Amino acid sequence: MTLDLVLIRPEFFLLFGFLVLLWYGTGGLVRPVAEIITVADSNYNKQYSCLGSSLTTTHETEVANESPKISYANERPGGEATSAARFASRPAAFGSLRRPTAGPNHAASALCLWAILWCLLCTVLAFYGPLQSVFLGGSFQKDYYSMQLCGILFFTAAFVLRVSLGWQKTAAIRHTEYVYLAMLALMGQYLFIQTTDLMSMYLCLELQSFSLVVLCGLNYKSAYSIEASMKYFLLSAFRSCLLLLGIGFLYWQTGETTISHIESLVFRTSTEPNLLLLLGIWFVSMGLLWKLAAAPLHFWVPDVYTGAWSSVSLWITVLPKISVLGFWTHNWQNLWNRSFGNTLAFFRILSMIIGALAPLAQTTLKRLLAYSSIGHMGLLLMPLCGSASNSVGALWTHMFIYILINLGTWGLIMAPMTRPNQPSLKAAGPQFIWDLKGLNQSSATAAFRWRVFMTSLAGLPPVYGFLGKAGILWRSLNNGLLITVAVALVYTLLGSVYYLKVMKVCYVDNPTSWGTYGKFSSTTAYIIAICVAFMLIGLWHGNYFFLLTHLLSLKV
Known part of the structure; x- marks a missing residue:
């Protein structure tokens, strides 16, 4: 019993952390919302009184004979309103004079x-x-x-x-x-x-x-x-x-x-x-x-x-x-x-076929990446054939590279994009493939990142994605899976078509309406840049990563 309690300390830590997050988000003592605080500042009060007096003189002439009465929420019995209530009831008038806030705003x-x-x-x-x-x-x-x-x-x-x-x-x-x-x-x-x-x-x-x-x-x-x-x-x-x-x-x-x-x-x-x-x-x-x-x-x-x-x-x-x-x-x-032998070949071959053909007709980036994930799952199932004792390392090598590619690609999709002709969609990232038209002319760095990640998903040299796919194909050849390797090569050829289509849109197509990336979150930009760096140098310095996955596979 004591050993069990010692062993499951990570689980206790997970539960404790979850309870802390839950309490912090919904508790009464500490709430993650902005709280209005009161600051005693004579200059602030003078600006407030001037702004309040000017508000009473800006009404239209049709009510010139009447004394305008401005009502506030939460008025006191004597007819006076608290300053917090006045600010809450007149946000337009005091847009440039916001009260100081404490705590996280989001x-x-x-x-x-x-x-x-x-x-x-x-x-x-x-x-x-x-x-x-x-x-x-x-x-x-x-x-x-x-x-x-x-x-x-x-x-x-x-x-x-x-x-x-x-x-x-x-x-x-x-x-x-x-x-x-x-x-x-x-x-x-x-x-x-x-x-x-x-x-x-x-x-x-x-x-x-x-x-x-x-x-x-x-x-x-x-x-x-x-x-x-x-x-x-x-x-x-x-x-x-x-x-x-x-x-x-x-x-x-x-x-x-x-x-x-x-x-x-x-x-x-x-x-x-x-x-x-x-x-x-x-x-x-x-x-x-x-x-x-x-x-x-x-x-x-x-x-x-x-x-x-x-x-x-x-x-x-x-x-x-x-x-x-x-x-x-x-x-x-x-x-x-022991039960079904190499029956898994049906699922991996069918996954690669669908991952190669279905994206050819897609126009949205998220559906394109969805079918791309199905095709990559066919590759990840290839090492799970036979005993697969010598192929687990190749599986995790490709899986970890796939994680890096998806972090960078989805980071670019979640980045804000500015569209001058569609101001209402300013906060949305690229949704359709044609949103990237002319991206090389408006943001050459973003276009280069898309090119690196699309080449990595296609598994083409000289980027890191080629190393993961080559390792899986090499292990499959050693296991005698000639038909599966042939299907994987055809999948790579057809898959390169729609990945190259994204790059063609970025570099060749003339845009009918301009759209470019807005201001990135700094940490997100650093993560995307690190993923790009791994994709560029990993093919030439991948031995250390291969060694780590090989040592991991020995512990299965």
């Missing part, structure tokens, strides 16, 4: 900064945790592999929150529950990496799924956001039914929910597994592949990416993939391979 951003600090502390706690063991009745396991992935998960979450922080202010998002829901989803993903039991796996999946459903629908004024939330909820409910049915079949046949016990009972006996057992493994695997957005379980992805906020789309793009792939490679890989 509640969601204040909570987001605390959440970023919380994620960074959890990163250190996960990387340098000295104790490794099972806990909570064997439902969860801490070892080197899972804790390193948890540290990477928290570190990535901190960067995702920081990239979206400036966008929240620009888009005037004041939903404090955004941070709570994002942290709840992160906690589910963190526990999901460590789980070794089917029921705890289901609970962790549902924790993150329910949080992401609400996050997709927070922009309730948009019909697209409501559509994204409903589709994600309904299809997630169908996935949960399949998952529970598969868990029920496995428990019916083995009487166990621990994955290692099921593997021992099924595949270390002389008899072959029966149909119900195979169906149970298949249904559970379908639930995991749905979460990874692998074709043909991908139908929710384009609409959810388009309707949800860009920060939520970035969250769905990156973090669930880390948790599900970590769980699959750690606990589920042997069970799947």
Whole structure:
């Protein structure tokens, strides 16, 4: 019992941090809102009285014979109003004389900064945790592999929150529950990496799924956001039914929910597994592949990416993939391979086909990136073939490079764009591909960043994205997957068409209406610049990164 309490100190820290965020955002003692304070200043009062007297002399001549009476809210019985009430009732008159304020003016951003600090502390706690063991009745396991992935998960979450922080202010998002829901989803993903039991796996999946459903629908004024939330909820409910049915079949046949016990009972006996057992493994695997957005379980992805906020789309793009792939490679890989062998080839080939053909007809950037993520999922499934013991390093190399590319690309989408002919869309970033027309003439630096990230997504040299794709193809060739490698090469050829289309729009097309990037958040600009630097120098100095992922794969 004492050892369990020591082992789950990161979980206690997560719960404590979540309660602090919740109390800070909704408590009565400290509220993350601007509070009006009173300052005794004679010059300020003189300006206030002059402004008040001038207000009484600026009325129209049609009421010249009457003495204008200005009423204020919260007037005292003697007819006088408090100064705070006068300022509240006459914002136009006192627009240049605002009272001093104390506290953060943007509640969601204040909570987001605390959440970023919380994620960074959890990163250190996960990387340098000295104790490794099972806990909570064997439902969860801490070892080197899972804790390193948890540290990477928290570190990535901190960067995702920081990239979206400036966008929240620009888009005037004041939903404090955004941070709570994002942290709840992160906690589910963190526990999901460590789980070794089917029921705890289901609970962790549902924790993150329910949080992401609400996050997709927070922009309730948009019909697209409501559509994204409903589709994600309904299809997630169908996935949960399949998952529970598969868990029920496995428990019916083995009487166990621990994955290692099921593997021992099924595949270390002389008899072959029966149909119900195979169906149970298949249904559970379908639930995991749905979460990874692998074709043909991908139908929710384009609409959810388009309707949800860009920060939520970035969250769905990156973090669930880390948790599900970590769980699959750690606990589920042997069970799947012993049951169905190389059947996963169907999902990865179909994902690459859809990722190559579907984006050719897209006009919006978010749907383009949605189908691009499906195609990249086909690449990430390639190392999960056969034993895949020598391919896990290639998988995580490409996954980490994919994270860097998405941080930079979605950061450019969330950056404010100024459109002189559409002042109402000033706060919105580029939504359509043609929004980038003539970008090289108005902002050459932004156009260069788009070129680097699109080349990286296509997997073409001389940028870092080529290294991740080349590593996966090389490992697949060593495993004898010649057909899959041929499909991947055709996918790369066709995928280069729509990535090059974005670059053509930036550099070649003449704009019919001008649009250029506005003022970036400083930290977001630094993160995008760092991602660009990694893409440019990583191909020539990638040995250290390859060594890290190789050492990580040895701990599976």
